[in-house]
Amino acid sequence: MGSTITLHDLAKTYPNGQRAVRQVSLTVEDGEFLVLLGPSGCGKSTLLRMIAGLETISGGELHLDGEIANDLLPSERDIAMIFQSFALYPNMTTAQNIGFPLAVQKQDHDQVSAHVKSVAQTLGIDHLLDQIPGQLSGGERQRVAMGRAVVRRPSVFLMDEPLSSLDTRLRARLRTEMLAVTRSTGATTIYVTHDQAEAMALGDRVAVMRDGILQQVDTPRNLYALPANAFVASFVGTPRINLLHGTVYAPVDGVMAINFGAQKLTLSYPLTHDHQMLRVVQGQPLLIGLRPEAIRIADKTHATAFERAMTGVVEHTEFQGHEALLHLSLGGQRADVPPQLPGHATHHPARRGAADLLRQFRRRTGLFDRHPKLPADIQPPAQSPARKGIGELVVRDEPGSRHRRGQHIPLLIDVRNLLIFNAHGERISPDPTRTPEL
Structure with a gap:
């Protein structure tokens, strides 16, 4: 024993x-x-x-x-x-x-x-x-x-x-x-x-x-x-998680979106509980985490109700044998894991602050019970995303991938699988009490 x-x-x-x-x-x-x-x-x-x-x-x-x-x-x-x-x-x-x-x-x-x-x-x-x-x-x-x-x-x-x-x-x-x-x-x-x-x-x-x-x-x-913070998210998983700088755009009468700079990612409506929590951090600098499996190259199949379109430009193709990894640029800014705050243990991070703010927001506005006017999805810009030399995104592709450097690739992002962290790297979404869907 x-x-x-x-x-x-x-x-x-x-x-x-x-x-x-x-x-x-x-x-x-x-x-x-x-x-x-x-x-x-x-x-x-x-x-x-x-x-x-x-x-x-x-x-x-x-x-x-x-x-x-x-x-x-x-x-x-x-x-x-x-x-x-x-x-x-x-x-x-x-x-x-x-x-x-x-x-x-x-x-x-x-x-x-x-x-x-x-x-x-x-x-x-x-x-x-x-x-x-x-x-x-x-x-x-x-x-x-x-x-x-x-x-x-x-x-x-x-x-x-x-x-x-x-x-x-x-x-x-x-x-x-x-x-x-x-x-x-x-x-x-x-x-x-x-x-x-x-x-x-x-x-x-x-x-x-x-x-x-x-x-x-x-x-x-x-x-x-459900990593507690950006460090855990980046340390666990192969290929490494995609971390990008972003901000939440949440108009009172419109569709919530995450702004990556050159492109925006709209969120599905009605909002999930996880996405509702993002209203309280709109305008603040955030780190957006995307696992490679949350992104797929758009093909002839239709997008699901939870997928949104973006465009990437191929910077590099990494052949792995059983698959190829495409390094893509979105015209945004790749993020690094924030430094450890001195003496700050994060294995049991306090997450009640955002939830309390969310409840106050509900009581004062009642917005989540309304049906906002939904404009057309924010589509990728017509111009090429800004080239950064190193792609912000790694996406899995078939081993026989023929994509070339500089090629524009249509992408579909599953917004249910966003991992969102504050500027210090602590996770604020998804809700830590929910059961992960893998």
Whole structure:
């Protein structure tokens, strides 16, 4: 069985004043596989080492199964850790490396041998028991390191980017095996990685960190569809989300639209609850997020009731084998993720402000009960969108795409799938209480 791990405002500050981890609060349930995801230097490995007892805790509390564990020695925490570097004893055979934790406990030799053979068979390395690490490939050495951790049956596995030194194909194979092995033991697992594809494939939940601050903890599905902020939205998903500068245009007696500069995107009527909330931020600088699957190239099929037309100019075509990625310009301005506000944790952002303003707006005007006069859809301008050199938009296309640089492409945008953030990068739409539609 696993252990429940609870962090209460856990913090790490080094003697030079560097704050590596800032007031992280998180609960990992018994048997859960949680992934810590973030860029290099965000504090995820430091947090893992604090849980393992390899780093001292500067503030807050660590609880293992409800008992405070801040001052427990690593050997007292019933935790096994797997590192990127394998950390095998070079003069020991595979069998000796796997069985080392049991040998240290002075367990019976025959029992140790039986456990080692069983674990080796599970990991598919039972034919390598007599070889030393120098005779093994990278993938085989990582299986030995995994076997050494599994053989003692700990209640917690901590894994610090264990597959990052391996090639892509081997990583994909080993992460599936690693997940199966940890599931079979029932242990609680925390896995550190900077690879969002790996995080989304492995985690029951994923915790995204930035600059030592926890941004969001959620299932992979919700993390993708309902990111807490622009950083999470841009870090999760391949290809990366399209982020553009825009403003909301919301006339009292007309159709709401989002202005991207050279072009505008009208919103469907009647307005959804998500789009109604945008009235309170009209005129303010916003970041508009569009996943590539929310955009399609207009073909002979008709637009749905939720699709609106725009025009893009091809800047570059990126061939991926199974698909092509078109980099397009809309004549707007591509946005970058805003910097992290100092000490500002956003994994539970307050979103009541916009909702309260919306209710006040309803009471004062009653506009949402009216039927505004609907002018014709705002169409793309006749002139070419301004060329920026780098397209603001990435759109998926068929692998046999023949589109050329400079070509004008008609697009259809599904307005239901807009992700809208304020100037600080906090999401204001869609409504965080709704169920994502994927």
